[in-house]
Amino acid sequence: MAKIIAGVGCSHVPAIGAALDLGKTEEPYWKRVFSGFERSKQWIAQLKPDVAIVVFNDHATAFSVDIIPTFALGCADEYAPADEGWGARPVPVVPGHAELASHIAQSVILDEFDLTIVNKMEVDHGLTVPLSLMFGKVDKWPCPVIPLAVNVVMFPPPTGRRCHLLGRAIRKAVESYPEDLRVVIFGTGGLSHQISGPRAGLINSEWDRNFLDNLTKDPIALTGIPHVDYMREAGAEGIEMVMWLIMRGALDDDVEETYRFYTVPASNTAVGHIILEPRRSA
């Protein structure tokens, strides 16, 4: 039986990818950001998950305004890194896990989540930056990836509650898969940031800290936050944080926060990172 063994929350700021790709990781500005992921890279290298489900959003790359799926699950064998206007990131093609992905799709649709199935999709920094942060610079990604793209570009994104419930449905799906696979789930995006309009540059560290605290101890409280509160308090684009609730919903109700990192800024954004693991019984 497959099992979800850990959750990872991680920002996906595009400038982080650019800094990595242009060899700026030793510059003080960027070293501050990357140093927060050193322990996590070791952790995941030791964990050796068989599959990573990565909840992310597309930024007008694979999806324009022609088709805007609320939840789109990648069921392909692989995903090419997209050219976002300045050439594709020099990272390996992302291998998929079509078999588990299509099993999840079938299971969650019967669980009343009307998601979209994507059999062909290029992936942008939203997906590849978290992979780079966690797995480092590699010739080949260490495990297959199942991308779950969430619309957080056009308002309204799915509610936090809906995201959390989808996480639960994904967990149920994973646990009904017969092969013994160890699965990690990433929630990406955020934390507080606004990159549009005269209020751009908004950062709310207090909000971010509360969000991270409650992610472990009271995620149900987070599921009740209305969209307007995210946008007002954490910036118009801070609403990406609802994606972390999908990750959270896929974990045990009671989890242990085993790592946290937070820094401001990376470009225009507060960078947050958390690792949640099942609580070890005493």
Add this chain to the structure above:
Amino acid sequence: MTRIDHDYDDIPGTYVFDAERSRRGYGINMFCMSLLKKANRDEFKVDEAKYLDRFKLTSAQREAILKRQWNRMLELGGNIYFTAKLGATDGLSFQQVAAIMTGSTQPEYADMMLNGGRSAEGNRSKSEWKDRG
């Protein structure tokens, strides 16, 4: 049609890209999307106005694009992830576009970010921005 009021319309300095803006801004966003292809970027640069004829745009939207009125583009239905592609076509970094939208220079803006960003204090409601017009 007049715009329906929403709770988020009270957030100052913010144009929420909602269903109505998405509908009105389809042309702006699909124009920006086209700039992902180098051949299109090159063609746009040769004759911007002529290139825009390919898209269904209002005269206000055309003007906002040609004059690089970044906030006006958002107000008229553009979305930042799309308009950023126009910024990239102009050779501007994302932070440069952000700085322009906030009415500051790029160094000022970068400095604000290094100092923890724009506080939520005083920036939550339009009632707090009255003096900013």
